[in-house]
Amino acid sequence: MLAESLAISAVLFTIGVVGVLIRRNAIIIFMCVELMLNAVNLSFVAFSRYYGAEGQVFVLLVMTVAAAEAAVGLAIIISIFRHRQTVNLQNINLLKG
């Protein structure tokens, strides 16, 4: 059971990573990151079956943090949208070199 859970977790995580890599829209990338975090949560839950409640506590902690991150992140995305009228990362490259 553990192996299957971990495998699914790894697959989900990889999907998240690939999503980050190939998508250009900031919102979608952020959603992919959330997918990665939740993939890890799955692992934590799976481990917690063996080691006790610690993993579950961690999941709750991650969810809280993710919520905070989402709040800040969306605000930042809005801020850039105000300047650029786009959230396509392809076009956001004022800073380089």
Added chain:
Amino acid sequence: MILDLSIPGQLITAFAPDMLLMGGAMILLLWSAWRPESEALQRNIGIASIILCVTVGVTIAYYVARGDSSGVGVIAVDNFRWTADIVFLIATIGTIALSMDYNAREGITAPESHVLVLFATSGMMTMAAARDLMIVFLGVEIMSVAVYVLAGLDRRSEKSAEAALKYFLLGAFSTGFLLYGIALVYGAAGTTNLSLIGERVGQPGIAGSAMLIVGIALLLIGFGFKVALAPFHMWAPDVYEGAPTPITAYMAAAVKAAAFAVFLRVWLEAFATASDAWHGPVWWLAVVTMAAGNIIALAQKNIKRMLAYSSIAHAGYILVAVAIGTPAASAAFMFYLLAYTMATLGAFGVIVALERRGGGQLQIEDYAGLWTVRPWLAAAMAVFMLALLGFPIFGGIGFFAKYWIIQSALQAPAPQTLLAVVLVLTSVVSAGYYLHVVMVMFMRPRSEGAVAVPPIGGWTRFVIAASAILIVALGILPNSVARWTQRSGNRPPVATAPVAAALPANSTVR
């Protein structure tokens, strides 16, 4: 006394300085929300923040004097933590001092900027205190979320917004790896407590298990991103350039120091016996980081960007201390953080002093002939550059910082001679860009139609002067500071079996 963290009262005692800072920051947040935004309020909140930091610092000094320690638990009570806290607080005070002048000039009247710095600092102090991966994660996130916002503080600046976005997206992305690493280590060791992990990674069955190794590797990547190791460094130049200058100073000094502090603690407490698994990658990361940071810095024209690459290079130097992994190295590491923090703050102080509203006068060329108009400012900048370069006497304590790292590299049971040689060789490369700044200031004539240097704010002056004087003074008589930081290395190592014995042969010269 030895605090028993399972007793709530004693846990609170152990965590009191951090909580003091958090609580104070919340009160200041309420105050800033209560009153309408104004220049005066911004300044008052700033001064109050500095007072708060000083108070926390005094508290820490009291703790140092008490000499408490703790048993197994989520919080560490040791000199390493206190020393790191002092470094964070110095950087915080410097940042807030610079911010007050900077915000006034840029028309940023939001007083919560200082409060956000305080929150980030409390996250850092949490990181330094963490002896459990859960606390590690918590601290990292408290710090990061605040710094994401700080990077985008200047809402009118497109660059600032872009910096924030990049930092946020890549930071969150790397958090994924960090978290996955934590999960796998937890899965392998069955606990998130660092001391317990440290005991268990050496046990047969766990040592060398794929899950543990991959977990360690992912943690390395996660921390590597936070401290900007090549090739996880690419966010740093853009973010450093785009963020408001005092915040850049904060990121370069404090954020890096905090990330390194927790990095080192996790590594030495939890993974010391697994050095087989990580020594090679850490060694290579150090080399690549030192090389890439220094070499790419040579091509920079914008001073903030240049210092960004320089801070990447310094991450490489500090990583050498991690790779050595002895108590002496962790003392050297702390000493280095202190020296680096002062030099960075000073250098960014000069940048703040010379920057024009809206981000003008940030090219290195704009500093041409600075010496002829502001000799002492130019001299101070020269001191900071030489300190970052690690030059004796004129670069003050910066030299001894590198010296100590090299010394501990050579003194380790398995001497890291080659790493020391790489360190000094890449330092020579760094002379190319640090001295470029000095050269431009002193040896180029003031260009025609150069903008007159305006009067420099009092807080900025204070930061610059204090950094310069401390750097030089401590560079001539470093003994007391060295002794003080040395105690941070003498933390009772929970599971530090001789790291070196198991190191690969190719990393030694003999």
Added chain:
Amino acid sequence: MMLLQVASQAHPLSGTVAEWVWLLPVLPLLGFVINGGLALLGLRANGDARPAAGRHTYAGIVSVVGPLVLVLSFALAVAIFGAMRGAHMEAPFIRNYFDWMPVGDLQIGAALQLDQLAMVMVLVITGIGMLIHIFSVGYMRDDPGYPRYFAYLNLFVFFMLVLVLGANYPVLFVGWEGVGLCSYLLIGFWFSDKVNADAGKKAFIVNRIGDFGFLIAMFLLFAHVGVLDFRGVEAAAPSLAFGGWLVTAICLFMFLGCAGKSAQIPLYVWLPDAMAGPTPVSALIHAATMVTAGVYLVARSAFLFSMAPVAGLVVALIGGLTAIFAATIGLKQWDIKKVLAYSTVSQLGYMFIGVGVGAYTAGIFHLVTHAFFKGLLFLGAGSVIYAMHAAYHHTHRHEDAQDMRNMGGMRRFMPLTWVLMWIATLAIAGIPPFSGFFSKDEVLAAAFTRAGQSTLADAYLFGVPGGTVLYLVYVLGLASALLTAIYMTRMMLYTFHGSNRTGEGEQQHLREAPWVMTGPLVALGVGSAFAGWLNLPAILPLGPRHTLDHWLEPVVGAPTALTAQATAGGGEHSAGMEITLILIAILVAVGGIVYAFARLKPERLVPKADSPEDEGFGLVLANKYYVDEVYDAAFVTPTYQLSRIFLWKGVDTGLIDGLMVNGTSALARGLGWVGSRLQTGATGTYAWVLVAGVLAVLGAVTLR
């Protein structure tokens, strides 16, 4: 304090006037300081630093100080000579004044050594030097650099005396290089002319090549013998392997130094150019004294050369070759001083034949007589040039005052000079009873005798028996004697005989030089005529015989005997043989003069401006066998171009600095530029790089 009594407590000269030997060089040095100071002072006093034409401000003082120090020196030398004559000393008189280079077992003192050989040289230097100083008072009278001239001349005498009085090789070397310096300064005295400056520089550099050899000889001595003072080396010399590589190498390297200083093949090239200096300088330095230093050094090192027969053969052979080689060039020169210069080179060859075959007294004897007659010849030529110059100066024509084609018939204007010059010419040609006859004969006779029986004759040079080599040397010497007679007569004929070719207007102004110049000429004339009495051969019952032989016996007697393999008196050749040799020599000399008179017609000469170029072998001779050109093409130009194009531009700027130093820096900057290009600003790229890093780390930890 000054006179430390060291080794020779009971030396016969102790406490005599010889204790003042240090004053000999110090007097001219004092003159140098005074005159040099006046030279500088005069230039500063003149405001614009450009001395006006005419006599120098301080010419009066200089005219007194310059010669006076020499007069005093000479007087002192005579006094010391007197003391020496009465002392019957066997060992040299040595005084160590202070430690010069005391380093461990190398202890070099600033020490002077007075012995019979040094005394001869001192007398020649101060005596002839004094005459030439006096002559210069007239000759250089109107030169704006008058004090400077005397300063240099005094300095030269100082160094020359240090050279001959030094008690060890390094002190000798001080004088050796010092005279070279003065020669350099005096050749380039009129430095505003590039030719003169070039000549001075050439002299110095060519001499340095020789000095290199001298240095190596000293290094060999110190490394293998352990001392550098003459007494020490002399004591050690017999213990060296006779004819071994070491002593031969020392002697050959030392001879390289002599070849430089004394203008022998292949380093003679500087001497003819050195005629660019004022004529009295040519007389003193480039004829009478400095150029003979090489001969002196060989004689001084007789204890070494007598141990190295092969080196002796080389010295003699080089001497012979130089003698004939220079004599042939002398046949075709038009510049009166160039003729004399090549003649000097040729005569120096004789001296080396003498010292090379181990007849040290003969070599020194020729050195002394040569100093008289060649000094006279040069000063006489100087008189002529002085007159010519004055004449051209009056008519404001810029013709060559030294070219014989512009002279002719000078005896009408300068009868005294004419007579004296003829005495010198007969002396150099080897006509009895003039001095040159005796000395030259002794040299040739020595070569001939040694060819028969000596250590040299038993040695082999490149497989050729030493006897054969020495017979060849003898023949070369004889042939040179013939040529000497021819070119000297030619010079006299073209200069003094025939009709005058100077020009109508100029003839009015040609006249004999003032007494201050003719006086020294007369004195030298006497010497040229009678110096032969210094060392009359046994078969001529004209006075005390072998005076010089006996005088030098304590110094070079033993080495001479060793080389000649002489049992007591057995080394002397038979009287019949001696007379035959003398007759041959006289015949050759007379033949040369007669031939010259018969073939050369001074009446047919035309002035320089109208003269045609020489043709055929004459052209080759006139151009001195193109040796300068060959040296230039073979050594100077390649060295320069190699240094410039290959070493400087190629290796230094290109390879080391360009490729390695700046190349490294450019590489770092280039990599930095590439790195910053990778920083595209696109967050996607950063994520890709990050993941690449992740994969690399994961790969590194798992795939081990």
Added chain:
Amino acid sequence: MREFLLSVGYDAWVLPALLIIPVAGALLLLLSGSRSAREPDADQGNHSARMIAFGVLVLEFLVSLGLWWSFDPASGAWQAPVDSAWIPMWGIRFTLGIDGIALMMILLTTFIMPLCVLGSWTSVTTKVATYFALMLILTSGMLGVFMARDMFLFYVMWEVMLIPMYFIIGIWGGERRIYASIKFFIYTMLPSLLMLVAILYLGIKAGDPATGTPNFSYDNLVANPTLAPAAALWLFGAFFAAFAVKVPMFPFHTWLPDAHVEAPTAGSVILASIMLKMGTFGFLRFALPLFPGAAMHPTVRGVIVTLSVIGIIYGALVAMVQPDFKKLVAYSSVSHLGFVMLGIFALTLQSVQGALMIMISHGISTGALFFLVGIIYERRHSRLIDSYGGIARVVPVFAVLLTLVSLSSIGLPGLNGFIGEFLVLVGSFKPYPVATTLAATGVVFAAAYLLWAIQRILFNPLDKPENESIPDLNWREVALMTPLVVVIIWLGVYPAPVLRRMETAAQALVTQVEKGAGLPASAPGPRIAVRAGAAR
């Protein structure tokens, strides 16, 4: 004299005083400079800055001069020793002391520095106070190198020199000063840092194993060698790199021509006279005694001797073709320092003493040459040889001095240059006959390049009208050159007092290195009984 000096406790305070006086002077200058910059009468401020700097350095010279008498030539112990803690945590001590070698180097430094102020009197007109302050700091750094007996202190002093020189070249230098200054800095810093690693390695090896505190004491390191041969070779390599660049040895010399040419006059003088000697001093003081086995390893020694000889000839040949007189002198330094290196690595008493003599006399002669170039440059603003010609008629005093100094540089016997060259060659001949013979050809080339150059400057026709009105030396310049000329002649005629003061140290070095390297003691050459002429 000696009694008087000892009665005032001279030995106890002289070395620290020599380090402190210039720094105090520099602070005085900086503070007065920042005040006078605001005053309207800047000239007055500049003048007082010159006077202060000159006064301080003359004082420094007078203070150091006492060492000449207080020094005991017979003693092999450190003289005027000072020892106190600096950074106890890392075992770093403030330990000073001198031997005969250091004595002469210190006197050379304090002698040259006041002259440098005189030489910069009119040529430096901007930021005068800072300029002289840097020069004073530089003085302390250089003296510190010669005095240090703690490896770490030595390293710090070694690096401290770099910064003032970097600024002096970079701010007051010629057209390509920026390139030259950074090149100088990085070129010398790179190997110095490698040396730092080596110093730390040594200090840790010698340190207390219980506490881990390193021990950087020089005496201890020399007395108790503990290195494995392979490690010694690596460490020697690091020291060699640092010193060879400073010397500079072929092929590490290319920073020198640029730095020399671009530096202001005083900078060139200091570089040539003193800073180049740091390299050779480093070999004598550190590289050889610390690693005798590695340094005297036949291959290492052979390579270094070969490079030295190449340097001698190569430097001379390249000097010959330089159109720029300063560059010519720079390459001539490469050649001269080749002799020094040859002498050091031949390791006989004579060759080492000779090397020391060259170090001194090269300092004097080349310094004087640079002063003279500076003097003429101030008048005509050209360093190109071809822009002169025949000026001996216009500036006779200059001509006399240039000729004299050139002759001393050529090594004319009777002047200072000869003593060293002769001793080096005579001492090196026994161990390295072929190399020494080749090196001796440098004597010929030296004459060629310098005489040719002065011919083209001083002699030949005066064919450029702009040269006709060059003023000759003024009294300040005469006062500047006179001490140099006096020393040139003194050292050439009577070097014995100098040689005697250095002999004990040189002999100790030779013995120690021979013993450390396991070489047979260099037996004195075969003595011959009769040595009357050369007896003491």
